[in-house]
Amino acid sequence: MARSAVDDGSAWFGKPVAALKPVDADAARDALEIVSDAAAEAGCKRLSKLLAGEAPLKRFLEAVFELSPFLRDCARRNPHALEALFDEVADARLETLIHEIERSAFAEGQSESGIMKALRAHKTEAHALIALCRLADEADAEKTTRRLSTLADSCVRAAVDYLLLDAHRAGKLHLPDPEKPASGSGWIVLGMGKLGANELNFSSDIDLIVLVDTEAPAITEPYEAVDLFVRLTRRLIRILQERTENGYVFRTDLRLRPDPGSTPLAIPVNAALHYYESRGQNWERAAMIKARPVAGDISAGTAFLKELQPYVWRKYLDYAAIADVHSIKRQIHAHKGHGEIAVKGHNVKLGRGGIREIEFFVQTQQLIAGGRFPELRGRQTVAMLGQLAAHGWIGEEVREALTRQYWFLRDVEHALQMIADEQTHTLPEEDEEIEQVAHLLGFENAEAFSVAFRETLRLVEKHYAALFETAPQLSRGIGNLVFTGDVDDPGTLQTLSELGFERPSDMCRVIRGWHYGRYKATQSAEARERLTELTPALLEAFGATRRADEALLRFDAFLAGLPAGIQLFSLLQSNPALLDLLVRIMGAAPRLAAIITRRPHVFDGLLDPALLSELPDRDYLAERLDSFLAGAQIYEEILDRLRIFAAEQKFLIGIRLLTGAIDAARAGRAFSDLADLTVGSALDAVIANFTLRHGRIEQGRVAILGMGKLGSRELTAGSDIDLILLYDHAPEADFSDGEKQLAPSEYYARLTQRLIAAVSAPTAEGVLYELDLRLRPSGNKGPVATEIGAFSRYQRNEAWTWEHMALTRARAVAGDEGLRVRAEAEVEEIIALPRDRAKIFTDAAEMRALLEEEKPARDLWDLKLLPGGLIDLEFIAQVAVLTGGCAAGERPTGTVDVLNTLSDAFCPPQTRGELADAHRLYTMLTQITRLCLEGGFDPDEAPPGFADLLLRQTDLPELKVLEAHVEETAGRVRRHFETLLGQGKK
Known part of the structure; x- marks a missing residue:
């Protein structure tokens, strides 16, 4: 019997629906119910x-609702949206919704709150319908991105039209034709990035640049026009992105405008043209490739972009521009020779073999050749791959492969975002969640998806690297490189200068030192021959860091400490990815460079082909620690091995972060897992050694509470660790049973002192961790070890508010399992105690004010102490935990996890999202800074390669844009802090 149209989905989607399988059949039935x-x-x-x-x-639908909580909730809140599909096929329904959105500005008596509500309702329905169409296979990835872009266009246009009509009614503007409010209005809204290219992803921000044509017919007061349109732009942002009970429309981002830290939200056209022509950067030229007028005065926007064409599409590139384009190319790294790519935790957009690698190649080639070939001036990535193939820049096979892989990766990106309507590009780390993504994409299981995903990334890497290797070279040969004799070769000095070395004569002297065999690594003739062959590649790579002298001197210090060189030089010659990584460390990460200079053996870990594919989770680290400690019997040897292991693993976790194999949050968890395991092993060793002389206390047991960033699993590469040592024993125990007996309090105090020495005392292998025990009861005045009953009594009866705030991050990390369980239960009970809510808010606000007065932030980059920085976020999270401001469920200790669970009663959903986003930004910047630099970040002093690294991690084009983003984020967080902690006064 043939299926009816309703049965197979044809009545809804115009064709039978694709087969989709839930992960959990029971959960799917519940979702459908x-x-x-x-x-x-x-x-x-x-x-x-x-x-x-x-x-x-x-x-x-049953499978959809189980796989995507977002789509389930859309259907639950508005089942009429699905009912409508019985009357109007999906494609037609989308057209209807777009029309209703664009006409919403003209509704009689329309108000700002009214259009906000209408846009949210229509956008949510259209958003869900676009997702359903993709999952039903009614639309492919290309059609989906186009539909999402059209939806964003229509929403922005409707909001702009409403605001123009409102200004017209108020007499602020005189619109030539109120039926077409945007025409002649002078208000130009350019869509940038993926919106401009009609390639929007499912939960994307929309990047906008807003301009004002002050000579437009609608403008009655040209001198007041900028102020007027700045106010209208602020209202536009509010209409689009403010979260209400009806959700939001689109998050907006205006940071791509000229000099965003010091320019208004709406910039006069003449000022913008002057900026681009006199001060515009090459990254801004690249950004303007995708610019498209999406709302407002379209003809004025088109005229602006036409006038900007000579700036974007230069017929002849000067040498500085060529160098800048090459530096842009260097900001994205093509990994080769590092084995498999991890699926879990991989960033589909910015990670190895990801979307950005394809986009970036296309854009750089457009910048280089678009001035001469108008066909290469298009906005869309795949269309431009076709043009690059047509003009012989790439082969047809490469074009076809990259096109297929591009759309596959966009599909993966959409699936990730369809799950919960979150702006994420990172694959989950849990097996069940990977399975969920796999099923959304129509794969049988996670394994099948992982195979396809890895293969796609591998192919993108391969083609990406080959594209750059075969792209037309704009620079001539490297030139003279002669380092024999005692006298500098003039041609060599010129070559080094052209490569970017500021003191070529000094660098020649350093390189000659290598060839004289003054270091162990260069004493053999074969080693010197290998190094001579490697030198041109090294010098070119160091020159690319823009601090060539510093990078080469760091490499020289590294060579000085190497016990041998032949193997390393051979590896660097045959493994360009390893050379690239070493140069990046020397050029961007002085702290890591110092580590491998002091401990060259840590570099051995980079030779592991599985390094970037295996997540450094707790099981992975525990297995390697067990193996590393195997056979060690002597106390001092165990402690030394722990120091060696921790140093190596910190370095390798850092390398994964540096290369983008893991993100900052994953790095924080890995650093914390490493601390848990190594401090726990040190405790075991200390106890075993201590009992040899002092014996044991009857029923005695010890547990360590991790506090601060250890407790919240947010450690960085250079973090101290905060902990409290707790113990208990049989009530009748008076003394230990060893050769030298001790009373319990003295026994555990001495044991703790021994642990401090074991972990913190410097040896030939350095220190394991610096320990801080000041968070124990009574701080430095109290005993270093605390009996758990005394701990409980103190916390219940004597502790200050700040101590209870600190306790919200406490986590049992090591020691006796039974005591750890008891300690965590005790912490939960203490946190759950009834409190004077107003006092908590007031105390926290006063503590923050005092801290700000006594320890003000050094500058914008002091992200911990900055007003609106990490401490503000931590205080908000801790106050919320203590005052019942979190959703019910298991209490997390991580700050961002707490922020994500803030209840609607404590703060609105939009605030919750903005706080969590801010914490993610600060965490990433802090992790990278602590990994790469010895001190804080000073933009004037830090290596340019480090700035490139920050920009790559934030996906922002320039440091000024990042500064503006941090400043804007800090201001937003501070306003939320004052509002939320001001609740105590109510």
Whole structure:
């Protein structure tokens, strides 16, 4: 029997739906039941009938609602959106919604709150429908990105039209034609990035640049026009991105405008043209490739972009511009020779073999050749791959492969974002969540998806690297490189200068020292021959760091400490990825360079081909620690091995962060897991050694509470660790049973002192960790070890507010399992105690003010102490935990996890999202800074390669833009801090 149209999905999507399989059949039935109940309650009879049957369309929806909580909730809140598909096929319904959005500005008596509500309702329905169409296979990835871009265009246009009409009614503007409010208005809204290219992803921000044509016919007061349009732009942002009970429309980002830290939100056209022509950067030329007028005065926007064409598309590139384009190319690294790529935690956009590598190659070639070939001036990535192939820049096979891989990766990106409507590009780390993504993409299981995903990334890497190797070279040969004799060769000095070395004569002397065999690594003739062959590649790579002299001197110090060189030089010759990594360390990460200079053996870990594919989670680290400690019997040897292991693993976790194999949050967890394991092993060794002389206390046991960033699993590469040592024993125990007996309090105090020495005392292998025990009861005045009953009594009866705030991050990290369970239960009970809510808010606000007075932030980059920085976020999270401001469920200790669970009663959803986003930004910047630099970040002193690294991690084009982003984020967080902690006064 043939299926009816309703049965197979043809009535909804114009074709039978794709097969989609849930991960958990029971959960899928529950999800369907939720929607079914909502449909019945709303009187959606046809939908109710469908969901009660056994048709393919019903099974498809059942899987969708289980795999995507976002789509389930959309259907639950508005079942009429699905009911409408019985009357109008999906494609037509989308057109209807777009029309309704664009006409919403003209509704009689329309208000700002009214259009906000209308846009949110229509956008949510259209958003969900676009996702359903992709999952049903009614649309491919290309059509989906185009639909999402059209939806964003229409929403921005509607908001702009409403605001222009409102200004017209108020007499601030005189629109030539109120039926077409944007025409002649002078308000130009350019869509940038993926919006400009009609390639928007599912939960993307929209990048906008807003301009004002002060000579437009609608403008009655040219001198006041900028102020007027700045106010209108602020309202536009509010209409689009403020979260209300109806959700939001689109998050907006205006940071791509000229000099965002010092220019208004709406910039006069003449000022913008002057900026681009006199001060515009090459990254801004690249950004303008995708610029498109999306709303407002379209003809004025088109005229602006036409006038800007000579700036974007230069017929002849000067040498500085060529160098800058090459530096842009260097900011994205093509990894080769590092083995498999991790699937879990991989960033589909910025990671190895990701979307950005394809986009970036296309844009750099457009910048180089677009001035001469107008066909290369298009906005869309795939279309430009076609043009590059047509003009012989790439082969047809490469074009076809990269096109296929591009759309596959965009599909993965969409699937990630469809799950919960989150702006994420990172694959989850849990097996079940990977399975969820795999099923959304139509794979049978996670394994099948992982195979396809790895293969795609590998192919993108391969083609990307080959594209750069075969791209037309704009620079001539490297020139003279002669380092024999005692006298500098003039041609060599010129070559070094052209490569970027500021003191070529000094560098010649350093390199000659290598060839004289003054270091162990260069004493053999074979080693010197290998190094001679490697030198041109090294010098070119060091020159690319823009601090060539510093990078070479760091490499020289590294060579000086190497016990041998032949193997390393051979590896660097045959493994360009390893050379690239070494140069990046020397050029961008002075702290890491110092580590491998002091401990060259840590570099051995980079030779592991699985390094970047294996996540350094707790099981991975524990397995390697066990292996590393195997056979060690002597106390001092165990402690030395722990120091060696921790140093190597910190370095390798850092390398994964540096290369983008893991993100900052994953790095924080890995550094914390490493601390848990090594401090726990040190404790075991200390106890075993201590009992040889002092014996044991009857039923005695010890546990360590990790506090601060150890407790919240946010350690950085250079963090101290905060801890509290707790103990208990049999009530009747008076003394230990060893050769030298001790009373319990003295026993555990001495044991703790021994642990401090074991972990913190410097040896030939350095220190394991610096320990801080000041968070124990009574601080430095109290005993270093605390009996758990005394700890509980102190926390319940004597502790200050700040001590309870600190306790919200406490986590048992090592020691006796039973005591750890008891300690964590005790902490939970203490945190759950009833409190004077107003006092908590007031105390926290006063503590922050005092801290700000006594320890003000050094500058914008002091992210911990900065007003609106990490401490503000930590205080908000800690106060929320203590005052019941979090959603019910298991209490997390991580700050960002707490921020993500803030209840609606404590703060609005938009605030919650902005606080979590701010914490992620600060965490990334802090992790990278602590990894690469010995001190804080000073933009004037830090290596340019480090600035490139920050920009790559934040996906921002210039340091000024990042500064503006940090400043804007800090201001937003501080306003939220004052509002939320001001609740105590209510």
